[in-house]
Amino acid sequence: MAEFIPSRQVxxxxxxxxxxxxHRIDSVVKQGIDVIxxxxxSPDQPTPKPIIQAMNQAAQLHENQGYPPAGGKLSLKKAISEFYMREYGVSVDPETEVxxxxxxxxxxxxxxxxxLNPGDVMLTTDPGYPLYFVCPRLAGAETYGIPVRAEDDFLPDYKTIPEKVLKKAHLLMLNYPNNPTGAIATKDFFADTVRFSKEHHIPVVHDFAYAxxxxxxxxPLSFLQTPGSKEQGIEVYTLSKTYNMAGFRVGFAVGNASIIRALSQFHDIDHSDVPSAIQDGVAAALxxxxxxxxxxCALYERRRNILVSSFRAIGWDVRAPKGSFFCWFKVPEGYTSESFADALLERAHVAVAPGAGFxxxxxxxxRAGLLESEERLKEAAERIKASGILNETPVQN
Known part of the structure; x- marks a missing residue:
């Protein structure tokens, strides 16, 4: 078979x-080992039945069986506008700002x-969601991760950004509640973000996945609740987490009309639109x-409490997240994130995500997710205790 070379971009x-x-975790599972x-x-709970019923009914309608309108059905855009007003007190124009x-x-x-254009920089946080560090490359641009620390509640300090980076920065990507740290944003931080955006004319994108x-x-606060924010940026929302609709692949953005226009124009060329019946289900959900x-939310909070208390009980002094469905736990002295994750997988059969990937x-x-049952979370702690990992000083290579 002929081997063809992909583009330099790929x-x-x-x-x-x-x-x-x-792949690393699957290799353990294939040995017949039970991994937590x-x-x-990926959310572990089902999509609520009323949403499924609404999509089933909508799929029967002839009007929903052709191509969906570009950028979304007006009925859904109006539902999104109502949702933002009800939940956050934010007014958005369904025709130009959604x-x-x-x-x-x-x-x-x-x-x-x-x-962005080639040579531009997108700002985000480090640690942050891995795609934030990859996707700018598709535009020939780069990413600068602003270091964030536990003692600052994982909120970035814009004053630490080097001047040479600021000159090339033309987009700021934020995400609170945060993946992976579980941090949440404050009013003061979002107000500071708006000031920073205005001063440097850098548009803001707030990924509100764990709203x-x-x-x-x-x-959790919506960025758009901040005075002046809609003039400076947009918010991206997904149905995957809030309504357990990950398999239906639907999200939306609201805010600054010029950014919405650019995003819509790109999406119209590069992607298909969301099936109309799914859009009707989303409107029903909202x-x-x-x-x-x-x-x-109450389920995730119970799971967080169980996981944190169980780990603390076995001698791992972990910090409880304030939001999202992720926990961000400091590894014991002497380990890196990858060496500790490998030890947990190999000896306790507990899989976590190494922080180096973020x-x-x-x-x-x-990073540990709250997407296993309460019993399995307790069992994870028992396995780690039984493995003896927390009582050892790792051998340095």
Missing amino acids: QSLPANYFTSMD HLHTG TVFDGATVAISALPQAM AFGFDGNR LGPQQSVQEL GAHGDQFV
């Missing part, structure tokens, strides 16, 4: 970090191509009762 892309991690999967970010796309990953990938999940009574969302400043942490 050759420049790194392997998907999560794919290589999955704390590394995953666009719909097939999954938030599409928007994250498309935005650098829609907003529904704040713990200890802390409700406008219907929100009890399932409240119950899901940026250079993540290498002393591992």
